[in-house]
Amino acid sequence: MNPYEFDTLAVRAGTARSQFNEHSEALYLTSSFVFGSAAQAAARFSGEEPGNVYARFSNPTVTAMQERLAALEGAEACVATASGMSAILSLAMATLKAGDHVVASTGLFGATQQLFGTILSKFGIETSFVAATELDAYRAAVTPRTRLFFVETPSNPLTEVIDIAAVAEIAHAAGALFAVDNCFCTPALQRPLELGADVVVHSATKYLDGQGRVLGGAVAGAKVVVDEVLKFLRTAGPSISPFNAWVILKGLETLRIRMEAQSATSLNLARWLEHQPGVVRVFYPGLASHPQHALAMRQQKSGGAIVSFEVAGGRERAWQVVDATQMISITANLGDTKTTITHPASTTHGRISAEARAAAGIGEGLLRVAVGLESIEDLRADLARGLGA
Numbered sequence: 566m567n568p569y570e571f572d573t574l575a576v577r578a579g580t581a582r583s584q585f586n587e588h589s590e591a592l593y594l595t596s597s598f599v600f601g602s603a604a605q606a607a608a609r610f611s612g613e614e615p616g617n618v619y620a621r622f623s624n625p626t627v628t629a630m631q632e633r634l635a636a637l638e639g640a641e642a643c644v645a646t647a648s649g650m651s652a653i654l655s656l657a658m659a660t661l662k663a664g665d666h667v668v669a670s671t672g673l674f675g676a677t678q679q680l681f682g683t684i685l686s687k688f689g690i691e692t693s694f695v696a697a698t699e700l701d702a703y704r705a706a707v708t709p710r711t712r713l714f715f716v717e718t719p720s721n722p723l724t725e726v727i728d729i730a731a732v733a734e735i736a737h738a739a740g741a742l743f744a745v746d747n748c749f750c751t752p753a754l755q756r757p758l759e760l761g762a763d764v765v766v767h768s769a770t771k772y773l774d775g776q777g778r779v780l781g782g783a784v785a786g787a788k789v790v791v792d793e794v795l796k797f798l799r800t801a802g803p804s805i806s807p808f809n810a811w812v813i814l815k816g817l818e819t820l821r822i823r824m825e826a827q828s829a830t831s832l833n834l835a836r837w838l839e840h841q842p843g844v845v846r847v848f849y850p851g852l853a854s855h856p857q858h859a860l861a862m863r864q865q866k867s868g869g870a871i872v873s874f875e876v877a878g879g880r881e882r883a884w885q886v887v888d889a890t891q892m893i894s895i896t897a898n899l900g901d902t903k904t905t906i907t908h909p910a911s912t913t914h915g916r917i918s919a920e921a922r923a924a925a926g927i928g929e930g931l932l933r934v935a936v937g938l939e940s941i942e943d944l945r946a947d948l949a950r951g952l953g954a
């Protein structure tokens with residue numbers, strides 16, 4: 566379909582030059598577009614003539630970003646949104662109605678869990694959360710009203726890997742749409758559409774921008790689904806700012822190089838952590854000790870850039886490791902060139918009950934490191950200080 570390789574598409578797809586023949590993609594900061602005549606305005610509004618009308622619907626910079634991301638995911642179509650959460654909300658609003666049922670994996674991003682578990686349930690959309698890696702649990706959760714399967718792989722923070730092709734088969738046998746949140750791997754490491762997913766959603770805020778500058782999101786995949794999402798977006802308005810789309814468009818150009826470098830450093834760090842004093846367990850799909858290592862190596866190009874590990878001594882010891890860092894950023898954000906460290910039990914997962922946390926495997930000694938582009942030696946030294954204390 567597309568004549569170019571991934572690396573070429575990352576820098577070339579979606580490029581459309583204006584009359585000035587600029588080499589780098591232009592940023593169009595305009596909320597509306599003018600027409601040559603009343604007849605043209607009417608044709609644009611009715612959709613009879615393709616073209617831009619108003620930036621809630623489309624904008625050339627946003628279109629360029631959508632086309633580039635679609636090319637990288639191997640998607641028929643893509644629509645960008647204001648944030649990752651608005652991408653997931655828009656997908657749900659476009660594809661579900663009251664009475665419908667969703668099957669979702671546990672270990673979803675916290676806000677996604679809230680969206681399905683509390684917000685959508687107010688509108689009569691029920692969600693069953695199933696153990697991420699148990700295929701029988703997905704099958705058992707299906708009801709005659711099931712319309713959507715939603716998973717995130719690898720999961721956060723325990724990096725559980727879900728068999729995308731196997732879940733796709735279960736979802737399609739149930740007549741449901743299958744969506745994968747591809748935020749953690751990005752199309753540089755994992756292409757869910759090739760494995761049978763109907764759509765992918767993204768928090769472009771993370772690796773697609775990659776430098777922690779802007780919020781953004783996207784839904785990419787089958788055109789019939791993306792068109793419905795676009796209809797919702799045009800009306801309800803969680804559209805992306807052209808500026809943010811431009812930042813993400815340029816971020817995509819270095820996506821594969823960043824993901825590979827951050828992934829390589831992560832594997833190195835994970836292997837080192839396995840031999841550090843006080844480290845009980847390391848969670849990283851690239852390690853042979855990971856329960857779904859073989860699946861991860863089949864489904865992903867590499868392990869990704871999230872490494873979690875459990876220290877003996879619970880919260881006190883975990884906080885010591887965090888507080889002993891001098892360079893790594895103490896923040897829950899991820900997908901940045903700067904490495905971050907977080908204690909999930911007291912931050913991202915702090916609002917759920919201790920029992921629910923324990924059931925999800927998120928202990929008081931668990932730490933999550935989102936690995937950036939710094940040197941491995943400096944990262945080890947920054948963590949060794951707290952681990953050796």
Ligand SMILES: *Cc1c(COP(=O)(O)O)cnc(C)c1O
Pocket residue numbers: 648649650651674676677717721746748749767768769770771780781782
């Ligand atoms: C951050 C994140 C989201 C939400 O994205 P925002 O851009 O913050 O709205 C969704 N899914 C995953 C996996 C994330 O990490």
